[in-house]
Amino acid sequence: MIEARGLSKRYGDTLAVDNLSFSVAPGKITGFLGPNGAGKTTTMRMILGLDEPTSGQVTVNGKPFTKAAQPMRQVGALLDAKALHGGRSAYNHLLCLAQSNNLPAKRVSEVIGLVGLTEVAKKRAKGFSLGMGQRLGIAAALLGDPEILMFDEPVNGLDPEGILWIRNLMKALAAEGRTVFVSSHLMSEMENTADHLLVIGRGKLIADCTVDEFIAANSQQTVRVRTPQQDQLTKLIASAGGTIRDSGDGGVVVTGLDVSQIGDLAYDNAVRLHELAPIHASLEEAFMDLTASSVQFHAGVPGGADQPVLTGSGV
Amino acid sequence: MVSEAPVAVTALPANAGNASFLGALRSEFTKIRSVRSTYWTLLTLVVVMIGISAAACGGAAHAAGQPGSHVQIDNPATISLFGLILGQLIIAVLGALTITSEFGTGMIRTSLATMPRRGTFVAAKALVFAVVTLVVSLVACFGAFFLGQALLSGHHLGTSLSQPGVLRAVIGGALFLTACGMLSFGLGLLLRHTAGGISAAVGLLFVLFVLWQIMSDSLPLSWQGDINRWIPFNAGSSIWRTGAQGGGLHVFSPWIGFAVFCGYAAVAIAGGMYLFRKRNA
Numbered sequence: 001m002i003e004a005r006g007l008s009k010r011y012g013d014t015l016a017v018d019n020l021s022f023s024v025a026p027g028k029i030t031g032f033l034g035p036n037g038a039g040k041t042t043t044m045r046m047i048l049g050l051d052e053p054t055s056g057q058v059t060v061n062g063k064p065f066t067k068a069a070q071p072m073r074q075v076g077a078l079l080d081a082k083a084l085h086g087g088r089s090a091y092n093h094l095l096c097l098a099q100s101n102n103l104p105a106k107r108v109s110e111v112i113g114l115v116g117l118t119e120v121a122k123k124r125a126k127g128f129s130l131g132m133g134q135r136l137g138i139a140a141a142l143l144g145d146p147e148i149l150m151f152d153e154p155v156n157g158l159d160p161e162g163i164l165w166i167r168n169l170m171k172a173l174a175a176e177g178r179t180v181f182v183s184s185h186l187m188s189e190m191e192n193t194a195d196h197l198l199v200i201g202r203g204k205l206i207a208d209c210t211v212d213e214f215i216a217a218n219s220q221q222t223v224r225v226r227t228p229q230q231d232q233l234t235k236l237i238a239s240a241g242g243t244i245r246d247s248g249d250g251g252v253v254v255t256g257l258d259v260s261q262i263g264d265l266a267y268d269n270a271v272r273l274h275e276l277a278p279i280h281a282s283l284e285e286a287f288m289d290l291t292a293s294s295v296q297f298h299a300g301v302p303g304g305a306d307q308p309v310l311t312g313s314g315v
Numbered sequence: 316m317v318s319e320a321p322v323a324v325t326a327l328p329a330n331a332g333n334a335s336f337l338g339a340l341r342s343e344f345t346k347i348r349s350v351r352s353t354y355w356t357l358l359t360l361v362v363v364m365i366g367i368s369a370a371a372c373g374g375a376a377h378a379a380g381q382p383g384s385h386v387q388i389d390n391p392a393t394i395s396l397f398g399l400i401l402g403q404l405i406i407a408v409l410g411a412l413t414i415t416s417e418f419g420t421g422m423i424r425t426s427l428a429t430m431p432r433r434g435t436f437v438a439a440k441a442l443v444f445a446v447v448t449l450v451v452s453l454v455a456c457f458g459a460f461f462l463g464q465a466l467l468s469g470h471h472l473g474t475s476l477s478q479p480g481v482l483r484a485v486i487g488g489a490l491f492l493t494a495c496g497m498l499s500f501g502l503g504l505l506l507r508h509t510a511g512g513i514s515a516a517v518g519l520l521f522v523l524f525v526l527w528q529i530m531s532d533s534l535p536l537s538w539q540g541d542i543n544r545w546i547p548f549n550a551g552s553s554i555w556r557t558g559a560q561g562g563g564l565h566v567f568s569p570w571i572g573f574a575v576f577c578g579y580a581a582v583a584i585a586g587g588m589y590l591f592r593k594r595n596a
Contacts, residue, residue: 049431050424051595066431073332077428083421085350092349100342100430101334103327140425145327 001026002047002148002181006056008203009042016042018203019056024181026147029174031194031211032183035291039203040183041079044152048077060148072101072144079152081137086126090117090136093125098143111139131162138169148179155189167193187284201291218286223259226251226275233271240265251275334430339439342430347413347443356409357451360402360492364455365462367398372463379470388467390558391474392481395463396456396488399555403495403520403548406448410499411512413444414587418507427596437588441500448496452489456555460485480557483569487554490573494551494580495520501583504591519579524548540565544572551576 002024009017017039024030034040045051047058049066057064060074068074084093094108112121115135120128125136134154141149151170155163170193174180184190190197190211197214199207207214224247227233234244234252242257254262259278266273347353371394379386388394414437417423430436460476467473476482498519503512527546531539543549544566553572567575 045595048428050427052593066433068431069334070332071334071431072429073327075428079424079428080421083424085346085416085420085422087350087352088346089349092345096342096345096349097425097429099345100338100426101332102338103332107327140429144332144429 001062001179002058002060003062004043004047004056004058007043007046007053007058008055009039009046009051010054016203017046017053020200020203020205021056022198022205022208024148024179024198025196026179027174027177028195029170029180029182029193030196030198031190032181032198032200033187033190033287034183034185034200036185038185038200038291040185040200041152042203043200044077044079044150044181044183047150048075048079070101070144072097072103073146074144075148075150076141076144076146077150077152078134078137078141078154079150081130081133084125084136087124089122090125090128090139091121093136094140094143097140101144103143107143107145111142114142115139130157131159134158134162134166138166146178148181149173151180151182153183153185155184155186163189187287191284199287199290206290215280215286218290221255221258222279223254223257223262224251224275224277224279225254225262225273227266227271227273229271232269233266236265236269236271237262253279334432334435336435336439339430339435340443343440343443344447346440347447350416352412352416353409353447356405356412357447360405360409360451361455361458363405364396364398364402364459367401368395368459368463369466371395371397372466375472376466376470379472386470386472388472390556391464391467391472392460392478392484392557393555395460395467396484396555398455398459399488399491399552402452402455402492403551404517406452406492406496407499407516407520408513409448410444410496411503411516412509414440414500414503415507415509415512419509423596433592434588437504437591441497441584444500445493445497449489449493452492453486455492456485456488459488474557480569484555484557487569487573491551491555491576494573494577497577498547498580498583501580501585501587504587505583519547520551521548545575547576547579550579 004023005021007017007020008015020039020043032040032043042051046053047060047065049064060068065071065075088096090112091108094111095105098105098108109121112118115138117132117135117139120132125133128136138154141151149170151166154166158166170180170182174195182193194211196210197207198205199214207218209217225233230252237244237254237257240257240261242254242262244252244254247253257265259276263273263276266276372391375386375388375394378384417426426436427433464473464475474481476485495516499512499516502515502519503509506512506515524546527543531543534542550567550572553567554569556569566572
């Protein structure tokens, strides 16, 4: 169980994490979501005691992590797969970590086998590919048979096979009753793995709910409609409080009314419908809507109305 | 590689996995023995110590062998330990690297995420480095001493460990190297940067000494002695000197000088430790 209360971190003028309070419960995968620069990594660093909070506190099983008697049994973390001495072999890297916590050396070979690095265990880590490095980092996190696993953007840069592997691993670990806390800036990734979501933007918590709740609460339900009696239906929908926009392919997209309301409205007024379908908003869209105001670095839309790519007006 | 769901991790017994100082020592020993830089620097140290002893003592023996020569050597033990002048810089490189490589590679984040007690971490690292350095330095100093004396003894210029102060000087050479390494370790912890740590150590150990040699003549003699003995190299090297010392200037006695030198190292380590506990890793 990870619990944060009023957690804040200031770097100079930047408030990287702003009064976060949350708890991460065992037995499920909690996705920690936010755009780049939202404060996800900083929060994880404070959980591990790498950064000292400016104010507030965060505990792991009721105590600050730096006071843990069995640190690796409590938390296995992969924040940055490159955070190792490249001149050391994979085996020795894991061995020195295991020894610091008095974990049996045979555990090292075991986790190396688990992540599929047995053949390169004696090779120096600097020659490892991104995927191999990520597996080595995960092996380190699993060394202590930890209650809590914490991964920061674990699928970044991985190939589809690697992504699937990590996704399955996280599910298996959560199914064993462990706490899995995983950050990502990709909603699509969380949609497939997470049970629970913590969403942050500009250091502030903006959602703490299940994935389904998140979509339901944060996306507008829209319905796709096609009809030969377009003008008539437009008037009906407008008078019922819905709004219509052209979908561009001969149909319209209605917001403000659900499928049954539109179906009933059409039936009552003898309007033929050729298509009536709810559009399920993806997590991605809900996320974009929610964080639109809290993205730290806004990029203009290239060629967009308000920001031409190249200004044609000469001097 | 396999992409199906991995097997569950086998459970560890509940009593396994206590982080302790002993565990941290074993961990740090694994770290220091599993990177090549350790072997290269320590091998270089031994070669340089023995090589310079051969050159210095061989040269003296050669001069003594010239017809009509009346060469007298009043500090044969010290001459065979002249390699320490270069050796201190070599061990300073390893001392800084031992701690700065954690910062430079990012390993520090993994180290502290698995062993979050920073005091224990640094203390274990420093102790392991000190013991490894002391052992290798003893080999280097005794090797340099015995080779040097063997070369000098042909002309009856050599000395032996049973002579007054000689055993202290040879063991003192190893202690001096260890303290140099610790000073550099402290500076590395303070600066968190390999090149910075090494430069600072070389500056304190070597550049300061050379600058002092150049500048000191322009000062009144009474000042010279007062400043001279506090120069880190002069304070530290008093422990491996025998015979007349200091070119007429007042110097510390061997153990007092070494204590002063250790004091410098302790200040660097304490300062580094203070900042390390406060800083973000």
